[in-house]
Amino acid sequence: MKRMCTGRVSSIVIFVLVGLILINGNRCIAETSAADNSFDLDTYNKSVQQWQNLKYGLFVCWGPASIAGKGIGWVRNAPRAGNPNPWYPPKESLVDGEVYDNLYKQFNPVDFDADAWMRIAKKAGVKYFVFLTKHCDGFIMWDTKTSDYNIMNTPYGKDLCKEIADACHKHGLKLGWYYAPCDWVDPDCRSTTTHDVYIERMQEQLRELMTNYGKVSMLWTDTDGGNAPWDQDNTYALIRKLQPGIMINNRMEYNRIPGWAYGGWAEACLKRLDGQPARWKDFGDYDSAAENHVGGVSPLPHESCMSMLKGAWAWVP
Numbered sequence: 001m002k003r004m005c006t007g008r009v010s011s012i013v014i015f016v017l018v019g020l021i022l023i024n025g026n027r028c029i030a031e032t033s034a035a036d037n038s039f040d041l042d043t044y045n046k047s048v049q050q051w052q053n054l055k056y057g058l059f060v061c062w063g064p065a066s067i068a069g070k071g072i073g074w075v076r077n078a079p080r081a082g083n084p085n086p087w088y089p090p091k092e093s094l095v096d097g098e099v100y101d102n103l104y105k106q107f108n109p110v111d112f113d114a115d116a117w118m119r120i121a122k123k124a125g126v127k128y129f130v131f132l133t134k135h136c137d138g139f140i141m142w143d144t145k146t147s148d149y150n151i152m153n154t155p156y157g158k159d160l161c162k163e164i165a166d167a168c169h170k171h172g173l174k175l176g177w178y179y180a181p182c183d184w185v186d187p188d189c190r191s192t193t194t195h196d197v198y199i200e201r202m203q204e205q206l207r208e209l210m211t212n213y214g215k216v217s218m219l220w221t222d223t224d225g226g227n228a229p230w231d232q233d234n235t236y237a238l239i240r241k242l243q244p245g246i247m248i249n250n251r252m253e254y255n256r257i258p259g260w261a262y263g264g265w266a267e268a269c270l271k272r273l274d275g276q277p278a279r280w281k282d283f284g285d286y287d288s289a290a291e292n293h294v295g296g297v298s299p300l301p302h303e304s305c306m307s308m309l310k311g312a313w314a315w316v317p
Helices: 041-054 063-068 097-101 114-123 160-171 194-211 232-242 264-273
Strands: 001-008 007-014 017-025 027-031 057-060 128-136 172-177 217-221 287-290 302-307
Touching: 001 057, 057 172, 063 097, 063 287, 097 160, 128 217, 160 172, 194 232
Parallel strands: 057 128, 128 172, 172 217, 287 302
Antiparallel strands: 001 027, 007 017, 017 302
């Protein structure tokens, strides 16, 4: 058995709207002889080291909800498909569900300039850029064939993700996508009878994101706190097949691994690194459980999100 290690690295990442501070720990990976067409150990170790070396990035959450000046997703005062969580943000920050769901009809950012964004980011020392493609509210920021609820049906009518991707590649920034697998406006999401239909649609969305925009270096998935039936094994395999070397965070594992938010993810990975079959690859590549928490020491690659907008997690005018 061959063992490979990545060294301890302390690194700082600040994102335009969400800052990230990374504390990347030692990671020793035991290589097994088991074949897996979706996962290559050498590629993985190289990707981890490259990701750790980036250290400084930009994360932008923005979309039609910004028109309401309240943030994205959580302020939508309406039922959340398949999510029983009753809590909401403060009442004064909520937007009526019907109003929220129709904000896209007003979305027309005529002054948007992806090239200018990347020039500014690069001057600030940013090494990678993560952009919100779909939040739990279901609105899609790219030209998708899976849903009419997307950017092409706004007054703006152009693929924002393509503009972002093209500008990232032009200016030499690593590209990452934020994508929430849950969808509060899709009745198939977490349905007891049609959830498999939703999974096919979700995986097709990821296929689009992984094939239509050149090299994608990171996928930043998110959770809404509900259960996580996202067919993770096949979903991860699809993503890694289409984008070899991509780094995927661990938020698709929320409520799938006991104690996920309290070290459960790291514990599950470490058990599999401790002489057991190398199954850590099924749980994402790095830990991004903390919010507004400045790192710590972790034996696995770790990321902490730091909002720069007084706790808001998206652009608020």
